[in-house]
Amino acid sequence: MSRTFTEAAIAGIGATEFSKESGRSELQLAAECAKSACEDAGIDPRDIDGMITFTIDNSDEIGLARCLGVKDLAYTTRIPGGGAAAAATIAQAMAVVNAGLCKNVLIWRAMNERSQYRFGQNPTNMQGYTGGHGTGSLLWCIPFGAMTPASWGALQAARYMHTYGITNADLAHVSVLERKYAATNPKAWFYGKPITVEDHQNSKWIQEPWLRLLDCCQESDGGVAILVTSLERAKDLKQKPVKITGACQSIPYNVEVISNFYHEDLTVMPEAQGTAKRLWAQTGLGPKDMQAAMLYEAFTPHLLMQLEAFGFCGKGEAAKFVRSGALELDGIIPTNTHGGLLGEAYIHGMNSMAEGVRQVRGTSVNQVTRRKVENVLVSSGMAGAVLSAV
Amino acid sequence: MSTPTEGAPAAPAAPKPIRIAPIVTPDAKTFWEACDREEFIGQKCGDCGQFVFPPRPMCPHCHSLNRQEVKLAGTGKVVSWTIPRHPPPFGFREAPIVAVIELAEGIRMVSNVVGIKPEDVKMDMEVEVLFEDTMNKHKVHVFKPRT
Numbered sequence: 001m002s003r004t005f006t007e008a009a010i011a012g013i014g015a016t017e018f019s020k021e022s023g024r025s026e027l028q029l030a031a032e033c034a035k036s037a038c039e040d041a042g043i044d045p046r047d048i049d050g051m052i053t054f055t056i057d058n059s060d061e062i063g064l065a066r067c068l069g070v071k072d073l074a075y076t077t078r079i080p081g082g083g084a085a086a087a088a089t090i091a092q093a094m095a096v097v098n099a100g101l102c103k104n105v106l107i108w109r110a111m112n113e114r115s116q117y118r119f120g121q122n123p124t125n126m127q128g129y130t131g132g133h134g135t136g137s138l139l140w141c142i143p144f145g146a147m148t149p150a151s152w153g154a155l156q157a158a159r160y161m162h163t164y165g166i167t168n169a170d171l172a173h174v175s176v177l178e179r180k181y182a183a184t185n186p187k188a189w190f191y192g193k194p195i196t197v198e199d200h201q202n203s204k205w206i207q208e209p210w211l212r213l214l215d216c217c218q219e220s221d222g223g224v225a226i227l228v229t230s231l232e233r234a235k236d237l238k239q240k241p242v243k244i245t246g247a248c249q250s251i252p253y254n255v256e257v258i259s260n261f262y263h264e265d266l267t268v269m270p271e272a273q274g275t276a277k278r279l280w281a282q283t284g285l286g287p288k289d290m291q292a293a294m295l296y297e298a299f300t301p302h303l304l305m306q307l308e309a310f311g312f313c314g315k316g317e318a319a320k321f322v323r324s325g326a327l328e329l330d331g332i333i334p335t336n337t338h339g340g341l342l343g344e345a346y347i348h349g350m351n352s353m354a355e356g357v358r359q360v361r362g363t364s365v366n367q368v369t370r371r372k373v374e375n376v377l378v379s380s381g382m383a384g385a386v387l388s389a390v
Numbered sequence: 391m392s393t394p395t396e397g398a399p400a401a402p403a404a405p406k407p408i409r410i411a412p413i414v415t416p417d418a419k420t421f422w423e424a425c426d427r428e429e430f431i432g433q434k435c436g437d438c439g440q441f442v443f444p445p446r447p448m449c450p451h452c453h454s455l456n457r458q459e460v461k462l463a464g465t466g467k468v469v470s471w472t473i474p475r476h477p478p479p480f481g482f483r484e485a486p487i488v489a490v491i492e493l494a495e496g497i498r499m500v501s502n503v504v505g506i507k508p509e510d511v512k513m514d515m516e517v518e519v520l521f522e523d524t525m526n527k528h529k530v531h532v533f534k535p536r537t
Contacts (some may be wrong), residue, residue: 033484137444140499141408142412143410143530144501144502145474145479147474147479148479148481149522154472154474155489155500156470156486158470158471159469161471162513204475205476207475208472208508232428248442250437261498262443262469266469266490
């Protein structure tokens with residue numbers, strides 16, 4: 001049989017509840033969200049033939065395949081880079097479907113990242129900070145007291161904020177908006193709990209004078225899965241198909257995952273610029289063609305830097321852009337409409353990609369209605385995808 | 391050999407270092423061993439002469455394996471900084487000033503600015519290297535405002 005190019009689409013999304021203590025194993029969370037994504041699509045879990053997750057996910061493929069009864073796995077891979085590379089799972093799934101290697105690719109990420117371990121606390125084991133663990137050169141930070149993602153994120157954001165005169169109070173508008181979206185999302189941990197600029201400014205310093213508590217993503221327990229198949233097949237399944245119009249990764253020279261202080265211009269995210277350049281070239285689309293965006297924001301400044309990298313506004317203008325209401329439902333580019341990683345949950349960016357799917361389907365609790373949603377950008381910084389209506 | 395002067399008060403014992411010792415990988419061994427001797431060295435390509443950091447086995451510019459470890463000027467400027475407040479990082483009695491230092495040689499590294507109060511640190515502040523003790527009898531490079 002000759003090999004041909006096959007268009008890929010997202011046919012299913014699934015998630016567990018988002019909590020601070022799931023009370024069950026990460027493998028169980030993985031199995032539950034995977035089953036839920038298959039049910040959403042109308043695909044038998046036993047027919048999954050590709051599996052993709054993050055290098056740092058603690059469940060293994062065979063363990064999960066044994067839960068789901070997967071008959072014959074044709075392809076497995078893992079992406080390095082933690083949440084920054086979340087969207088690379090979509091690029092991988094797209095590529096293997098395009099190449100005809102798989103028919104039903106399961107992407108999953110499941111973690112007890114609050115009850116079992118916490119990314120936001122000091123490390124208890126230095127092993128993860130050496131090469132081969134997907135997080136680059138963190139070993140050069142640890143002896144100096146930079147030992148949490150917030151510390152690395154602050155060092156990454158500080159030069160940008162300093163250069164453009166962005167203060168911590170400016171960041172409050174990102175948090176307030178995300179919590180406003182979360183407040184109307186029953187799945188969000190902060191459902192019904194909006195905040196004010198004052199609440200943000202009263203929250204404790206995590207990294208002074210850059211990041212307060214309310215600039216940081218949550219720590220969450222939960223799992224999210226996405227089921228990718230061919231566009232042709234997706235059309236016959238339960239949900240409205242969401243075409244993967246393009247997806248790519250970008251790791252420019254001297255960029256690191258989060259200890260990203262070695263590249264030339266510290267006021268930009270070269271990886272997001274690279275993702276934008278590659279994604280826009282791949283799809284023939286641009287920022288004006290997007291009706292919504294889901295941008296990975298472990299910390300608020302990184303959302304601003306991505307808005308600039310993808311060309312939604314000019315360099316140094318993102319704080320004003322946010323304040324102008326551009327990310328609201330009736331704004332230029334409604335962003336993180338589920339409440340983001342601050343408001344909904346921190347499932348390493350996967351939950352934001354699921355919201356991208358819902359916006360294309362027209363099923364978000366905070367649905368963009370002012371314009372018909374044709375294309376949604378999902379970006380995790382080092383990778384991105386354009387999800388489109390068919 | 392001198393002996394302590396009779397009757398002189400004993401010098402107060404320096405507080406025991408609590409800073410975490412560096413995580414030493416094979417390609418960075420030379421750097422950290424030099425720190426232990428209070429020498430600040432950098433990796434320069436033996437063929438094209440360009441500096442790189444972090445240390446690595448191959449020059450990204452000309453792909454030479456000819457590494458030279460050369461003495462660095464030890465001067466630079468603060469290009470980014472933060473004060474970690476929560477959680478308080480391991481290894482410090484008071485919140486440190488964590489900074490990204492751009493050295494005169496053009497390479498950058500994470501370190502601390504010491505000898506000043508957190509409110510006195512400034513972007514682009516000129517600094518110079520010194521060394522501080524860590525646990526397990528090692529040393530790391532830190533920086534103080536340039537005099």
